[in-house]
Amino acid sequence: xxxxxxxxxxxxxxxxxxxxxxxxxxxxxxxxxxxxxxxxxxxxxxxxxxxxxxxxxxxxxxxxxxxxxxxxxxxxxxxxxxxxxxxxxxxxxxxxxxxxxxxxxxxxxxxxxxxxxxxxxxxxxxxxxxxxxxxxxxxxxxxxxxxxxxxxxxxxxxxxxxxxxxxxxxxxxxxxxxxxxxxxxxxxxxxxxxxxxxxxxxxxxxxxxxxxxxxxxxxxxxxxxxxxxxxxxxxxxxxxxxxxxxxxxxxxxxxxxxxxxxxxxxxxxxxxxxxxxxxxxxxxxxxxxxxxxxxxxxxxxxxxxxxxxxxxxxxxxxxxxxxxxxxxxxxxxxxxxxxxxxxxxxxxxxxxxxxxxxxxxxxxxxxxxxxxxxxxxxxxxxxxxxxxxxxxxxxxxxxxxxxxxxxxxxxxxxxxxxxxxxxxxxxxxxxxxxxxxxxxxxxxxxxxxxxxxxxxxxxxxxxxxxxxxxxxxxxxxxxxxxxxxxxxxxxxxxxxxxxxxxxxxxxxxxxxxxxxxxxxxxxxxxxxxxxxxxxxxxxxxxxxxxxxxxxxxxxxxxxxxxxxxxxxxxxxxxxxxxxxxxxxxxxxxxxxxxxxxxxxxxxxxxxxxxxxx
Amino acid sequence: xxxxxxxxxxxxxxxxxxxxxxxxxxxxxxxxxxxxxxxxxxxxxxxxxxxxxxxxxxxxxxxxxxxxxxxxxxxxxxxxxxxxxxxxxxxxxxxxxxxxxxxxxxxxxxxxxxxxxxxxxxxxxxxxxxxxxxxxxxxxxxxxxxxxxxxxxxxxxxxxxxxxxxxxxxxxxxx
Numbered sequence: 001x002x003x004x005x006x007x008x009x010x011x012x013x014x015x016x017x018x019x020x021x022x023x024x025x026x027x028x029x030x031x032x033x034x035x036x037x038x039x040x041x042x043x044x045x046x047x048x049x050x051x052x053x054x055x056x057x058x059x060x061x062x063x064x065x066x067x068x069x070x071x072x073x074x075x076x077x078x079x080x081x082x083x084x085x086x087x088x089x090x091x092x093x094x095x096x097x098x099x100x101x102x103x104x105x106x107x108x109x110x111x112x113x114x115x116x117x118x119x120x121x122x123x124x125x126x127x128x129x130x131x132x133x134x135x136x137x138x139x140x141x142x143x144x145x146x147x148x149x150x151x152x153x154x155x156x157x158x159x160x161x162x163x164x165x166x167x168x169x170x171x172x173x174x175x176x177x178x179x180x181x182x183x184x185x186x187x188x189x190x191x192x193x194x195x196x197x198x199x200x201x202x203x204x205x206x207x208x209x210x211x212x213x214x215x216x217x218x219x220x221x222x223x224x225x226x227x228x229x230x231x232x233x234x235x236x237x238x239x240x241x242x243x244x245x246x247x248x249x250x251x252x253x254x255x256x257x258x259x260x261x262x263x264x265x266x267x268x269x270x271x272x273x274x275x276x277x278x279x280x281x282x283x284x285x286x287x288x289x290x291x292x293x294x295x296x297x298x299x300x301x302x303x304x305x306x307x308x309x310x311x312x313x314x315x316x317x318x319x320x321x322x323x324x325x326x327x328x329x330x331x332x333x334x335x336x337x338x339x340x341x342x343x344x345x346x347x348x349x350x351x352x353x354x355x356x357x358x359x360x361x362x363x364x365x366x367x368x369x370x371x372x373x374x375x376x377x378x379x380x381x382x383x384x385x386x387x388x389x390x391x392x393x394x395x396x397x398x399x400x401x402x403x404x405x406x407x408x409x410x411x412x413x414x415x416x417x418x419x420x421x422x423x424x425x426x427x428x429x430x431x432x433x434x435x436x437x438x439x440x441x442x443x444x445x446x447x448x449x450x451x452x453x454x455x456x457x458x459x460x461x462x463x464x465x466x467x468x469x470x471x472x473x474x475x476x477x478x479x480x481x482x483x484x485x486x487x488x489x490x491x492x493x494x495x496x497x498x499x500x501x502x503x504x505x506x507x508x509x510x511x512x513x514x515x516x517x518x519x520x521x522x523x524x525x526x527x528x529x530x531x532x533x534x535x536x537x538x539x540x541x542x543x544x545x546x547x548x549x550x551x552x553x554x555x556x557x558x559x560x561x562x563x564x565x566x567x568x569x570x571x572x573x574x575x576x577x578x579x580x581x582x583x584x585x586x587x588x589x590x591x592x593x594x595x596x597x598x599x600x601x602x603x604x605x606x607x608x609x610x611x612x613x
Numbered sequence: 614x615x616x617x618x619x620x621x622x623x624x625x626x627x628x629x630x631x632x633x634x635x636x637x638x639x640x641x642x643x644x645x646x647x648x649x650x651x652x653x654x655x656x657x658x659x660x661x662x663x664x665x666x667x668x669x670x671x672x673x674x675x676x677x678x679x680x681x682x683x684x685x686x687x688x689x690x691x692x693x694x695x696x697x698x699x700x701x702x703x704x705x706x707x708x709x710x711x712x713x714x715x716x717x718x719x720x721x722x723x724x725x726x727x728x729x730x731x732x733x734x735x736x737x738x739x740x741x742x743x744x745x746x747x748x749x750x751x752x753x754x755x756x757x758x759x760x761x762x763x764x765x766x767x768x769x770x771x772x773x774x775x776x777x778x779x780x781x782x783x784x785x786x787x788x
Contacts, residue, residue, distance in 0.1 A: 004641055113652070137648065137672055170674045171637050171649045247673035255680070326677025354661025354694050355624055390658060573626075573659045579710065591725065591734045592626065592659075 007138040012037035014145025019182035022067035024060035027467035028079030029114040030168035031107035057082035068098035070186035095205040101153035110323040120297035132160040134243035138172040217274040225279040238287035242269040275303040362594035364537035369396035375516035379426030382409040386432040404439030411452035427454035434464040461539040506535040551595035553612035560607040616669035617752040623687030628738030633664035638761040650674035704750035736778035743782020
């Protein structure tokens with residue numbers, strides 16, 4: 001039986017096939033599709049499971065770990081920067097181990113395409129001493145997700161599965177295996193020396209972990225010294241690769257002329273940490289030189305140790321930033337075999353960067369940013385992670401560090417300026433609802449306690465929009481579609497000790513501008529503090545919200561002077577320059593316009609008009 | 614056994630991902646191996662998007678410079694940015710209201726205006742696909758694409774609209 005699947009759907013399938021019944025995740029590109037796919041497939045095959053969107057990755061990992069403490073098979077799913085959030089639990093779990101099976105899935109984003117960093121989760125595995133699988137294709141991802149779960153159950157330790165974006169969002173025909181139905185009951189065996197280990201016991205657990213990692217590094221199942229197709233004549237150059245980097249290298253090698261290709265042998269590493277010890281030594285003896293191709297940091301290279309014969313990221317044969325491309329591999333092969341570098345006549349044709357992403361037509365965030373700039377000009381706007389990071393295009397964001405940092409940063413801007421007696425410009429933290437739940441709440445408690453003063457501008461579109469509209473705790477919905485309690489943002493904020501809270505519809509621009517101005521005035525009053533303005537309007541990517549929106553007919557009159565103010569200050573994709581117009585006037589793109597009418601008030605010439613509905 | 618490296622370029626929201634899914638569904642029904650890659654996340658918000666479709670015996674979905682057999686472009690602006698991926702002798706087919714430098718005049722069509730005329734604003738991609746499918750470089754024929762659309766449709770209404778868009782595209786002859 002075969003089925004076309006996205007890499008992420010294949011991972012879900014692999015987990016299901018090997019008896020995973022508990023899955024916890026926080027959405028993040030490129031990992032977001034795994035949890036919904038798991039829930040959907042389980043329901044199709046009537047497998048009883050529990051899947052949940054945790055509020056953040058640390059909670060997801062702690063939850064999945066606890067299920068695996070009771071002998072069940074579980075998974076925690078996140079993107080690579082999510083593993084940073086879950087790091088505290090991750091490193092500790094490596095010592096404690098599990099009695100069931102636990103797969104941690106951390107999806108990397110070399111490039112980066114949709115992340116703050118290009119970090120390599122395999123490096124995290126090496127740091128934490130957690131075995132890691134690196135799948136190369138969607139088909140292999142299904143297989144390795146299952147292998148990871150079985151290995152975890154076998155060695156009693158968590159195992160990491162590290163896909164990269166190229167795999168997560170690749171689509172391929174997958175051979176399906178049968179699904180193991182795990183009807184085990186959870187059984188928690190009290191072992192305080194293990195589950196609540198004190199430092200003395202931790203040392204013993206660490207020693208035990210070292211032994212298990214050493215055993216894996218000698219396990220013949222992970223010996224990679226036998227290549228898929230060994231040439232008959234000995235080849236001078238060996239290439240060691242894992243994951244998508246292996247797939248890419250394999251395709252490049254098969255595109256080379258035969259006489260060139262036969263100088264190379266490609267070896268595939270399934271388990272980059274712990275690296276099989278003997279295989280590395282064998283290949284060093286077998287070949288004159290070795291090239292290591294891996295993404296995005298030199299994890300295999302590090303474990304092979306410093307060797308004259310090895311080239312890769314450490315000696316600059318492969319650049320140490322950016323995603324791998326066929327051109328990089330071709331260049332690396334030429335450097336390895338000391339052949340002339342491939343001429344790249346196309347390089348200067350690789351034209352200017354393309355159109356940058358921007359907020360969707362009708363996005364309530366656009367209206368919120370426009371109001372923020374009007375209400376609090378010359379302010380410092382501390383931003384956060386989500387669709388609204390695109391506020392940078394509107395010149396309405398000054399920082400973007402990591403999840404929840406807008407609130408800590410706005411607080412610290414206040415403290416820094418106030419303690420030095422400097423002038424304090426309007427200060428705002430701009431954060432979305434999902435990010436606020438993720439890690440904004442502790443930051444708000446901290447800022448209130450410290451006595452900071454700023455406007456917390458909470459853009460509540462009642463969803464996790466950037467990653468594909470996963471529900472938040474306020475939605476009253478859970479990952480599996482069941483009804484849950486709808487938590488109130490206002491009550492949570494009140495509970496953090498905030499007294500000044502205003503809720504406004506961002507489409508009501510004048511009200512929003514007034515609310516933001518009043519909020520900042522409150523911040524600066526002698527007994528003021530943090531004022532919260534919640535801009536509440538649903539994301540238009542949610543079909544129901546889109547349906548509920550009244551579609552207005554928008555036209556741009558001849559009063560348009562082509563000044564371009566609307567394009568710059570509002571940047572709606574539906575506002576475009578007229579084609580072949582000498583005055584470069586603006587028109588409405590009927591394909592993208594959703595008819596929200598929010599652009600009408602933006603035009604200084606009043607040329608944007610509502611002409612019908 | 615078809616062997617074709619295909620790059621689809623456009624801007625977020627134009628249905629680039631849908632076209633790559635349609636091609637992989639067609640490949641599946643034709644019994645061909647394939648691997649594709651789609652942009653997700655931040656890149657989806659109206660920015661430049663590409664999908665890569667490799668039909669044949671491939672392991673990685675990535676297409677290198679000067680190696681695509683066929684480049685399909687849904688937004689004219691994306692042609693210049695992606696044409697260096699086309700191999701010598703490869704074909705570019707572009708949705709553009711006007712002719713473009715370095716593009717033979719028979720290789721563009723104004724699918725957007727035609728789709729709007731027929732009130733199919735959301736199916737510009739399929740109008741374009743219907744037109745492009747007539748080109749000899751296109752890996753599958755019109756009937757095969759039709760079957761794949763039928764299989765992928767989530768409702769009869771969508772199926773009707775999509776097939777109509779494809780047919781309208783087919784009537785835009787390749788000059």
